[in-house]
Amino acid sequence: DVKVTQSSRYLVKRTGEKVFLECVQDMDHENMFWYRQDPGLGLRLIYFSYDVKMKEKGDIPEGYSVSREKKERFSLILESASTNQTSMYLCASSSAQKEDTEAFFGQGTRLTVV
Amino acid sequence: QKEVEQNSGPLSVPEGAIASLNCTYSDRGSQSFFWYRQYSGKSPELIMSIYSNGDKEDGRFTAQLNKASQYVSLLIRDSQPSDSATYLCAVPRDDKIIFGKGTRLHILP
Numbered sequence: 001d002v003k004v005t006q007s008s009r010y011l012v013k014r015t016g017e018k019v020f021l022e023c024v025q026d027m028d029h030e031n032m033f034w035y036r037q038d039p040g041l042g043l044r045l046i047y048f049s050y051d052v053k054m055k056e057k058g059d060i061p062e063g064y065s066v067s068r069e070k071k072e073r074f075s076l077i078l079e080s081a082s083t084n085q086t087s088m089y090l091c092a093s094s095s096a097q098k099e100d101t102e103a104f105f106g107q108g109t110r111l112t113v114v
Numbered sequence: 115q116k117e118v119e120q121n122s123g124p125l126s127v128p129e130g131a132i133a134s135l136n137c138t139y140s141d142r143g144s145q146s147f148f149w150y151r152q153y154s155g156k157s158p159e160l161i162m163s164i165y166s167n168g169d170k171e172d173g174r175f176t177a178q179l180n181k182a183s184q185y186v187s188l189l190i191r192d193s194q195p196s197d198s199a200t201y202l203c204a205v206p207r208d209d210k211i212i213f214g215k216g217t218r219l220h221i222l223p
Contacts, residue, residue: 031209040122042215043158043202050209058210090157096209102148103204103211105157 003027006091006106013113019078021109023091030096032074033103034058034066036087043090049074050096081113117141118205120214128222133190135217137203140184147179147186150202152216158202162188193221 007022025032033048035058045058047066055066063085067075074093078085088110092103119138127133139147146165150158164170164177164186176189190197200216 033211040215043213045210048210092211094211101206102160102163105159108157 004091004093004104004106006089006109008109009107011109011111013078013081013111015082015113017078017081017113019081019111019113021076021078021089021091021111023074023076023093023106024072025074025093025104026072027093027095027104028071029093029104030071031094032068033092033094034064034074034076035090035092036060037090037108038087046076081111083113085111086113087111116214117207117212118203118214120201120203120217122215123218124220125217126220126222127193129193129195131193133193133197133219133221135188135190135201135203135219136185137187137214138185139203139205141205141207142181142184144181144205144207146206147177148204148206148211149175149177149186149188150204150213152200152202154199190219195221195223197221 004025013019034046035043049055049068065077090108091106094103095101149162151161152158162177164179170177174191178187198221200218202216203214
Protein backbone atom coordinates (compact mmCIF):
# COMPACT_ATOMS: atom_id res chain seq x y z
CA ASP A 1 0.00 0.00 0.00
CA VAL A 2 1.43 3.34 -1.06
CA LYS A 3 2.22 5.75 1.70
CA VAL A 4 3.12 9.39 2.16
CA THR A 5 3.62 10.34 5.78
CA GLN A 6 3.81 13.82 7.22
CA SER A 7 5.49 14.21 10.57
CA SER A 8 2.72 16.11 12.34
CA ARG A 9 -1.05 16.30 12.00
CA TYR A 10 -1.36 19.54 13.98
CA LEU A 11 1.24 22.15 14.88
CA VAL A 12 1.06 25.42 16.80
CA LYS A 13 4.06 27.72 16.49
CA ARG A 14 4.86 31.26 17.52
CA THR A 15 5.54 34.13 15.16
CA GLY A 16 9.21 34.26 14.24
CA GLU A 17 9.93 30.61 14.97
CA LYS A 18 11.70 28.42 12.43
CA VAL A 19 9.36 25.59 11.51
CA PHE A 20 10.18 22.27 9.88
CA LEU A 21 7.53 20.15 8.19
CA GLU A 22 8.72 16.69 7.24
CA CYS A 23 7.38 14.34 4.59
CA VAL A 24 8.45 10.78 3.83
CA GLN A 25 7.27 8.52 1.01
CA ASP A 26 7.89 4.80 0.61
CA MET A 27 7.10 4.48 -3.10
CA ASP A 28 10.54 5.37 -4.49
CA HIS A 29 8.96 8.34 -6.28
CA GLU A 30 11.18 10.88 -7.98
CA ASN A 31 8.81 13.83 -7.64
CA MET A 32 7.72 15.37 -4.36
CA PHE A 33 5.59 18.43 -3.74
CA TRP A 34 4.56 20.81 -1.00
CA TYR A 35 1.19 22.54 -1.27
CA ARG A 36 -0.76 24.78 1.02
CA GLN A 37 -4.52 24.81 0.98
CA ASP A 38 -6.67 27.70 2.11
CA PRO A 39 -10.45 28.17 1.84
CA GLY A 40 -11.41 29.59 -1.55
CA LEU A 41 -7.85 29.42 -2.87
CA GLY A 42 -7.51 25.73 -3.57
CA LEU A 43 -4.21 23.89 -3.60
CA ARG A 44 -1.26 26.19 -4.23
CA LEU A 45 2.15 24.77 -5.03
CA ILE A 46 4.95 26.07 -2.81
CA TYR A 47 7.93 24.02 -4.02
CA PHE A 48 8.55 20.77 -5.77
CA SER A 49 11.52 18.49 -6.24
CA TYR A 50 12.16 16.11 -9.12
CA ASP A 51 15.32 14.54 -7.73
CA VAL A 52 17.57 14.50 -4.70
CA LYS A 53 19.00 17.96 -4.00
CA MET A 54 16.93 19.40 -6.88
CA LYS A 55 14.14 21.85 -6.25
CA GLU A 56 12.00 24.30 -8.14
CA LYS A 57 9.82 27.14 -6.94
CA GLY A 58 6.11 26.77 -7.29
CA ASP A 59 3.53 29.52 -7.31
CA ILE A 60 4.04 30.85 -3.76
CA PRO A 61 7.63 30.16 -2.58
CA GLU A 62 8.09 33.39 -0.60
CA GLY A 63 8.80 32.75 3.07
CA TYR A 64 9.55 29.06 2.50
CA SER A 65 12.51 26.90 1.66
CA VAL A 66 12.87 23.16 1.10
CA SER A 67 15.40 20.42 1.50
CA ARG A 68 15.70 17.06 -0.20
CA GLU A 69 18.80 15.24 0.95
CA LYS A 70 17.35 11.76 0.42
CA LYS A 71 14.96 10.52 -2.22
CA GLU A 72 12.26 9.53 0.24
CA ARG A 73 12.26 12.71 2.34
CA PHE A 74 11.20 16.25 1.45
CA SER A 75 11.20 18.95 4.10
CA LEU A 76 9.45 22.30 4.07
CA ILE A 77 11.01 25.05 6.15
CA LEU A 78 9.37 28.24 7.30
CA GLU A 79 12.37 30.43 8.05
CA SER A 80 10.46 32.84 10.29
CA ALA A 81 6.85 31.85 10.76
CA SER A 82 4.20 34.51 10.32
CA THR A 83 0.48 34.46 11.02
CA ASN A 84 -0.33 34.52 7.28
CA GLN A 85 1.35 31.12 7.02
CA THR A 86 -1.40 29.58 9.12
CA SER A 87 -2.77 26.96 6.75
CA MET A 88 -3.14 23.29 5.86
CA TYR A 89 0.08 21.97 4.35
CA LEU A 90 -0.04 18.95 2.09
CA CYS A 91 2.87 16.89 0.85
CA ALA A 92 2.51 14.70 -2.24
CA SER A 93 4.68 12.45 -4.37
CA SER A 94 4.49 11.02 -7.87
CA SER A 95 6.55 8.85 -10.14
CA ALA A 96 8.45 10.27 -13.09
CA GLN A 97 8.88 6.82 -14.62
CA LYS A 98 5.37 6.55 -15.96
CA GLU A 99 3.99 9.22 -18.21
CA ASP A 100 1.20 11.24 -16.68
CA THR A 101 1.06 9.71 -13.26
CA GLU A 102 -1.10 10.68 -10.34
CA ALA A 103 0.01 12.27 -7.08
CA PHE A 104 -0.37 10.58 -3.70
CA PHE A 105 -0.94 12.81 -0.70
CA GLY A 106 0.07 12.70 2.92
CA GLN A 107 -2.52 13.25 5.63
CA GLY A 108 -1.79 16.98 5.87
CA THR A 109 -0.40 19.22 8.61
CA ARG A 110 -2.61 21.92 9.98
CA LEU A 111 -0.24 24.67 11.08
CA THR A 112 -1.36 27.54 13.28
CA VAL A 113 1.02 30.45 13.83
CA VAL A 114 0.14 32.60 16.82
CA GLN B 115 -7.24 31.95 -18.35
CA LYS B 116 -6.54 29.65 -15.45
CA GLU B 117 -4.98 26.33 -16.38
CA VAL B 118 -7.69 24.25 -14.72
CA GLU B 119 -11.08 25.74 -13.92
CA GLN B 120 -13.96 24.38 -11.92
CA ASN B 121 -17.17 25.85 -10.59
CA SER B 122 -16.61 26.22 -6.85
CA GLY B 123 -20.21 25.35 -5.96
CA PRO B 124 -21.64 24.34 -3.64
CA LEU B 125 -23.52 21.93 -5.82
CA SER B 126 -26.52 20.48 -4.02
CA VAL B 127 -27.95 17.19 -5.32
CA PRO B 128 -30.74 15.06 -3.82
CA GLU B 129 -29.79 11.63 -2.59
CA GLY B 130 -30.17 9.06 -5.34
CA ALA B 131 -29.82 11.59 -8.18
CA ILE B 132 -26.90 12.06 -10.58
CA ALA B 133 -24.26 14.60 -9.62
CA SER B 134 -22.40 16.20 -12.54
CA LEU B 135 -19.08 17.95 -11.96
CA ASN B 136 -17.27 19.81 -14.72
CA CYS B 137 -13.73 20.97 -15.37
CA THR B 138 -12.10 22.86 -18.24
CA TYR B 139 -8.39 23.08 -18.97
CA SER B 140 -6.30 25.41 -21.10
CA ASP B 141 -3.41 23.25 -22.37
CA ARG B 142 -4.46 21.48 -25.57
CA GLY B 143 -1.49 19.16 -25.21
CA SER B 144 -2.73 17.62 -21.96
CA GLN B 145 -3.03 13.87 -22.23
CA SER B 146 -4.34 12.72 -18.88
CA PHE B 147 -6.76 13.94 -16.28
CA PHE B 148 -7.50 13.06 -12.69
CA TRP B 149 -10.39 13.48 -10.30
CA TYR B 150 -9.65 13.64 -6.59
CA ARG B 151 -12.13 13.61 -3.72
CA GLN B 152 -11.36 15.53 -0.56
CA TYR B 153 -13.43 15.23 2.60
CA SER B 154 -13.39 18.16 4.99
CA GLY B 155 -10.18 18.19 7.00
CA LYS B 156 -8.67 15.32 5.02
CA SER B 157 -6.20 15.10 2.16
CA PRO B 158 -7.21 14.50 -1.48
CA GLU B 159 -7.55 10.93 -2.69
CA LEU B 160 -7.58 9.82 -6.32
CA ILE B 161 -10.90 8.40 -7.48
CA MET B 162 -10.67 8.43 -11.29
CA SER B 163 -8.16 8.92 -14.05
CA ILE B 164 -8.92 9.22 -17.76
CA TYR B 165 -6.61 9.36 -20.75
CA SER B 166 -8.77 8.88 -23.86
CA ASN B 167 -11.74 10.70 -25.29
CA GLY B 168 -15.05 9.26 -24.23
CA ASP B 169 -16.31 7.70 -21.02
CA LYS B 170 -14.64 5.65 -18.33
CA GLU B 171 -16.81 3.96 -15.75
CA ASP B 172 -15.87 2.70 -12.30
CA GLY B 173 -18.79 1.66 -10.14
CA ARG B 174 -21.05 4.66 -9.60
CA PHE B 175 -18.46 7.03 -11.08
CA THR B 176 -18.08 7.93 -14.75
CA ALA B 177 -15.40 10.24 -16.08
CA GLN B 178 -15.98 11.86 -19.45
CA LEU B 179 -13.28 13.47 -21.56
CA ASN B 180 -13.67 15.71 -24.59
CA LYS B 181 -10.25 16.88 -25.75
CA ALA B 182 -11.60 18.94 -28.65
CA SER B 183 -13.65 21.04 -26.23
CA GLN B 184 -11.04 20.80 -23.48
CA TYR B 185 -13.33 19.64 -20.76
CA VAL B 186 -13.53 16.70 -18.45
CA SER B 187 -16.48 15.80 -16.26
CA LEU B 188 -17.29 13.43 -13.44
CA LEU B 189 -20.73 11.89 -13.03
CA ILE B 190 -21.77 10.26 -9.78
CA ARG B 191 -24.83 8.04 -10.11
CA ASP B 192 -27.14 7.18 -7.22
CA SER B 193 -25.56 9.92 -5.09
CA GLN B 194 -25.08 9.05 -1.43
CA PRO B 195 -24.55 11.34 1.58
CA SER B 196 -21.03 9.90 1.79
CA ASP B 197 -20.31 11.52 -1.60
CA SER B 198 -20.52 14.97 0.03
CA ALA B 199 -17.01 16.32 -0.41
CA THR B 200 -14.91 18.65 -2.54
CA TYR B 201 -13.93 17.23 -5.93
CA LEU B 202 -10.68 18.40 -7.48
CA CYS B 203 -9.82 18.15 -11.15
CA ALA B 204 -6.10 17.79 -11.89
CA VAL B 205 -3.95 17.87 -15.01
CA PRO B 206 -0.23 16.94 -15.18
CA ARG B 207 2.07 19.49 -16.76
CA ASP B 208 5.80 18.77 -17.02
CA ASP B 209 6.66 17.23 -13.66
CA LYS B 210 3.95 19.12 -11.83
CA ILE B 211 0.27 18.48 -11.33
CA ILE B 212 -2.06 21.43 -11.71
CA PHE B 213 -5.22 21.38 -9.61
CA GLY B 214 -8.47 23.22 -10.03
CA LYS B 215 -9.87 24.92 -6.94
CA GLY B 216 -12.44 22.19 -6.54
CA THR B 217 -16.22 21.92 -6.51
CA ARG B 218 -18.02 21.41 -3.22
CA LEU B 219 -20.72 18.77 -3.56
CA HIS B 220 -23.49 18.43 -1.01
CA ILE B 221 -25.83 15.45 -1.19
CA LEU B 222 -29.20 16.25 0.34
CA PRO B 223 -30.69 13.32 2.35
